[in-house]
Amino acid sequence: MAAGTASSAPALDPQLRRRVVVEGVHPEIDCGRFPIKRVVGEEVVVSADVHADGHEVIAAALLHRKRGESGWREVPMAALGNDRWQARFAVGELGEYEYTVEGWIDRFETWRHELSKKFGAGQDVSSELLEGAALLQRLRPERGAQSPSAERSGRDAPPHPDDDILERAAAEMADSGVAMETRVAGALSESLRRTLARRADRRLATRYGHVLRVVAETVRARFGAWYEMFPRSAGTDPSRSATFDEAAGRLPYVASMGFDVLYLPPIHPIGRSFRKGPNNALEAGPHDPGSPWAIGSAEGGHDAVEPGLGTLEDFDRFVEAARRHELEIALDLAYQASPDHPYVAAHPEWFRRRPDGSIKYAENPPKKYQDIYPINFESEAWESLWHELKRVVEFWIGHGVKIFRVDNPHTKPYPFWTWALGEIKRQHPDTIFLSEAFTRPKVMRYLAKCGFSQSYTYFTWRNEKEEITEYFTELTRSDVREYLRPNLFANTPDILHEYLQEGGRPAFQIRLILAATLGANYGIYSGFELAENVAVRPGSEEYLDSEKYQIRPRNFDQPQSLAELIRRVNGIRRDHPALQRDRGLRFHQTDNRQLICYSKRSADGSDLMLMIVNLDPHHMQHGFVRLPLTDWGLGPDAAVEVHDLLWNERYFWRGEWNYVRLDPEARVGHVLHVQLASLPPQDDEAVALT
């Protein structure tokens, strides 16, 4: 009868029978166009709105898999209320994972709920029991090719032990010879419920429209202390480059401060044409070493080593030596050429040319940079060029380098990075790429979307409480955190902020503590620990006698060195998981705008650190800071013991507001371990900004 009627109507899309909606899936970046980022061992907490018309019971599952697996793994989602569902999965290995969400109407739970209500209200439920028996019977034969579990395994399902359970339960429910109470008890039993949870009819389930992706990187992508050093300055003679072997002599010093990554500016042969002299002088003297970023000479290009530093073998030895000190080497990836680079002669088509045939140097009118030829990524021969640039990275990977700090990625096409990083990470998922893009916010974010593991930030220019609070709330509590990992450099060879120029040694201490505790990834550039603070001229952020243009041996063994403070800070970072991630960051009130207070907690809540820093390098500041006792599961008058790990002092505080006094002459801040027996869970997924 039904068939006869239906045949008279035009057929409709069978997809219209799927009644459940799956929407609002989080995390999801740009409709799934870009993967989110995690490191190995982390969890992805996935939420979604799953609902349907009517009042039936809904069920939902998170589906996930390593990319390339044919089937899905499944986690039941829990209802959070307001039609929101959540589940989580861990990314256990390097590489790419996929996830999505499926929702369906749970016919058995719906029926069970109705039966329970009616029976509880004293109604006759014999008809309902017959319905339930029929429901169970329907589930039995339909298993096989149609069921989701069979679909996952890709073969016909053999008879399943559940079949018997369903058969017996159906028979009892339909048996009018059995007492009603017994039949209902069987129908409502938890064991039957568990069986049915495995056997839901999901043929009309709704799968979310996008398959979303996660890239799982090494833990070092999330947590590391970087030290930037020009190896050529590692000797004692300012008139010649130190060698890698001499630079290896500095490894114990760097390692002793507790750094994880040793980042080297370009180590390649430096061009001679239009070489810059000290302080960026237009003409170099005959012995001036030139800028390492003017890459390429007769001695080679991006896959060669500057002869002053040694040979490729010397470099390999240096990498090995660093590894013995638990330091990973990060190389600089600066895609540009000096006029003497071998590419220029071999591949003039990779550069832009003037109408007269000469190759264009870099310009920012009216400034001219005649020592640098930008590479033309839009060359007609772009394919050979891009392959060559990728080969350069692979070359250094072959020499033990896993970390690359990429110079000015924002002046190279986004699609180049998407392609090159994608290809490289597929082969070498343990590589890390740091984007050195100091430019507009959307460009910096987009580069992170393209696949960079870490990004330089505006941290260097955020020195006041309000701007630090606002910026780090954006970085750690908006969806930006899903794809952009900040790496906070307190200084760089290009950036000596006015704050450091004017604040003396306390300013360096302040910025060190902020960088190392606001960011799980942070770095300093050599000389920071000596509080080097002389700019080339007033108003400039460039160093005087910048190491970019000359060799600068340093005596690090000075009484005012911050090396001991750095060693302590990095030690605390290694001991405290709270400082090894950025999600747990929260800012707290103080009544003095020169005092900033924030806390970080570990993912499992077992570790809680509280930082209080005096942002004023010149004056003692004091005031009250407000502890978020409620968030910590404590009453407003609770007593808390805090242990300053920098100075090994303990304070016993009571109540929310506590007095703090920080004199930069003595100490610029507290790095406190908050000693609590337990911490209530914090919603790491809560987004403060959208």
Next chain:
Amino acid sequence: MAAGTASSAPALDPQLRRRVVVEGVHPEIDCGRFPIKRVVGEEVVVSADVHADGHEVIAAALLHRKRGESGWREVPMAALGNDRWQARFAVGELGEYEYTVEGWIDRFETWRHELSKKFGAGQDVSSELLEGAALLQRLRPERGAQSPSAERSGRDAPPHPDDDILERAAAEMADSGVAMETRVAGALSESLRRTLARRADRRLATRYGHVLRVVAETVRARFGAWYEMFPRSAGTDPSRSATFDEAAGRLPYVASMGFDVLYLPPIHPIGRSFRKGPNNALEAGPHDPGSPWAIGSAEGGHDAVEPGLGTLEDFDRFVEAARRHELEIALDLAYQASPDHPYVAAHPEWFRRRPDGSIKYAENPPKKYQDIYPINFESEAWESLWHELKRVVEFWIGHGVKIFRVDNPHTKPYPFWTWALGEIKRQHPDTIFLSEAFTRPKVMRYLAKCGFSQSYTYFTWRNEKEEITEYFTELTRSDVREYLRPNLFANTPDILHEYLQEGGRPAFQIRLILAATLGANYGIYSGFELAENVAVRPGSEEYLDSEKYQIRPRNFDQPQSLAELIRRVNGIRRDHPALQRDRGLRFHQTDNRQLICYSKRSADGSDLMLMIVNLDPHHMQHGFVRLPLTDWGLGPDAAVEVHDLLWNERYFWRGEWNYVRLDPEARVGHVLHVQLASLPPQDDEAVALT
């Protein structure tokens, strides 16, 4: 040379050459899965992030078209700063439009900018001029099949007048015999710039990944005052149904109050089986008329007219009479059946059945609704069923009905609505569907996404200042406003809120003014104007002697009637475009939580209305309200004349804070026209909530 090199490298996806990124397009609902909504004549303001690597000049265009057109219309986008771009287009006709965004690198503007800087710095620019000439020459031949304009017209372009301009400009720029100043002046001329803006090389432009949609509906979808009336009560005899002809006698009364839409509960034959008596009594007496929502009897179903009301011809005449009073008829669409509905016998397969073969009535255990058979949208014969349900709508469209108030759409599958509303609106784009879903927020929103023109809201249960402010900020200043149009009913036959039950006549005045000025769409159910406020029992929102179950002739000619107030309010709404849309709503501070203050402005800023309402129906309330003088382009001490259009009184206010006193015995609120010479533009696109 380049070719030789390139051939040695594996080919790459040519799409990788597109350097520009288009992202963050707004408005966009769920990755473009659902259209946004506008009414004919409105604008769509489209914004996007458009950027690329490097420092070249970017250009962007908004592309839009009526659905079905093959080519795109184009509007240049303006840069708002921070890589954000914006443009707008109007939807001039009913139906569906599409839009997307394209961005590209503007080579000519980039070159022009560089030329200007270098020439301004006194550099020799002869090489740049030759480059520019070559750039212009390249644009000439490449026009034709490749150019976007040719692509749009779909044919080879004939020689274009621009060709000559480019040719001459290129020749002059390259002519070393001409003075440099002259050549530069020509290159920088605005006329050349305009020509080039039309001729940009967009072969490597980036088109946004989604084509987004807008549905343009009739203005009535955005703005209308609804009056709900049971036609059977339009007579004087409570023992029999009034006819449509008698009901027509009430049209002048409804029209005189200034309503736009007259909404009728179901007008179909009412079932006899299990008919409910007065006050929802389980057994009806022999003369009880039953509930109009128990649809279907031997006299017919959803396409028939209840004999007590008359015939189909009588209905047609009623629709015509209403039209003469400028009232549009809205019918109720309640997809359910009484046991006597013709569907039950003809199509038992459209209903759910028990194991014993009997058809299931509606239940909410332990409650039973034996007079209602829910329709089984998941019937095996779902296709014939869905077609039939759609036919019902088309039937009434054939009888002049364009507006449908849909009963409980949240108990019918979402895909049914997506399909049915989509199909109907493609044929009849002037139809309006109001979703009567009082349920969870995400379900209400999803129904709006599925295609309903308007939605009932929680307004009825929002009586306090904070909750009104929060709820209407969500409705009017988050992306929800792109697809959900609120229709605020002050009461319905099912909802007599406690506030009305207890607040007396002032409560009705308050809720009327709030509904009519907070919402461009609002409605009342007959009897509201008489302040009918007796519930069936304490704690219930049901009316005593509800019209749902009995015929309730009323004497509307009563001294305490609010008809005159309603007439004035509706008149003000018709005169003031500010009240005809919801986007212009802003809430303002008051120092008394019983005083709510908000303003609305028209899209063009020419009309500004300010409402101040005493939410306390029992007591005089007074206090200060704060005018947003800065937003209005005035200084903090400015004087403002406001004209209370309800009472025709004028106030001269000075400065931000002004005193207001509202005694519910006299008047519950002010509806003020703010008389300003001009109003600065307000960013209608600004989103306060995300």
